[in-house]
Amino acid sequence: MDVIVAGDRAELAEARRTLGIGGPGRLDGPPALALVPTMGALHEGHRSLMRQARELAEHVAVSIFVNPLQFGPGEDYSRYPRTFETDLEICAAEGVSVVFAPSAEDMYLPDRQVSVSAGAMGAVAEGAFRPGHFDGVLTVVLKLFNLVRPDVAVFGRKDAQQLALIRRMVADLDVPVSVVGAPTVREPDGLALSSRNRYLSPQDRIAALALSRALFAGEREGGPAQILRAARAVLDAEPAVEVDYLILADPATFAEVGDDHTGEAVLAVAARVGTTRLIDNVVLTLG
Known part of the structure; x- marks a missing residue:
């Protein structure tokens, strides 16, 4: 089956119906759906996440969304690499069932007021240098979990603090998603892929x-x-x-x-x- 591209919530819901996926948390057999959240510009590290997701669930969904909430003033939101057609080719090659690629307007209401707070844990290390960054990360991840409704989600361990905070959010808010950390992928000379x-x-x-x-x-x-x-x-x-x-x-x-x-x-x-x-x-x- 070719990869299904869903550009908004309605198309995502239709993709779930096409794939025969009901709600999360099936009681028998492998998990139905694994999610790999990304901001696109996919590389071998992302491929490794998709491969691990394929081992964990019947279907894999990849989200491609450059999330404005996690970029601060003067950061690289406007120039963040966007390579959507190449990204789709990579997803198809890795056996991804559905790509969810919403717009910012579809993800966030114009008068949005409520977001997730990363708390004290999100204010140290990376959070000390990028105030509000992890609030934006957790907000979009929770929204993706609610929209895609995966059984399991796979994140890279290169973003170790992000992974720790997502696990804490899932535990604190009783989100029914199993969070898996995948090893960092490096170039032969040791540089972490990014x-x-x-x-x-x-x-x-x-x-x-x-x-x-x-x-x-x-x-x-x-x-x-x-x-x-x-x-x-x-x-x-x-x-x-x-x-x-x-x-x-x-x-x-x-x-x-x-x-x-x-x-x-x-x-x-x-x-x-x-x-x-x-x-x-x-x-x-x-x-």
Whole structure:
């Protein structure tokens, strides 16, 4: 079956009927529908999410929506890459059943008043540098969950704080969706795949490798102080990289961990390389 393209709520509902999908939460057999939320400009990392979704459910839906609520003043909303026809080809090649590609006008009422608050957890790390970003992320994700009505949703672990907040929202608000985190996909030289990588000049791309090198250097160390010191040394050695933050945090809460922390921790970095802002992380086990 060819991929069904739904441009609004009515077409999405019709797509569900065409595919024979009822409500979420079937009691027998595999889940009926898995959702991969994206902002388009799809790459191999997105393909890996679709492949994992195919293993989890009978049908896969991919949303393509550049969400204005998660972009702050001066950020790259207007120039965010939009490659819809290529994205459709990728979805078709990966066996996606339906692509939901609404407009901003279809997603948000003109007099919208209610949104989701990410709370204190959304104000640290990435949230401290992008105020309101995670409120916008959680608002659109909850709306996508309500419109698409998936049984399971697959997100990349590269956006570790986003993944943690979505899991917390699902738990706090009793959203009947199982949230799955998929491994970060990297280029052979270690650079984490991102739609924003296409903004990097050849020189900037070489400099951007400092992010993954820093994380891998920290990964080889034993305690929190040593991990951060080793990672920081790599970043400081690359003058073209302007670091926003480098933290070692609890992967469930994103509170920074102390020297006595044992168990899992996420080493996360955000930095600007030229005009492009990149994020990356690795998950470590301490103690």
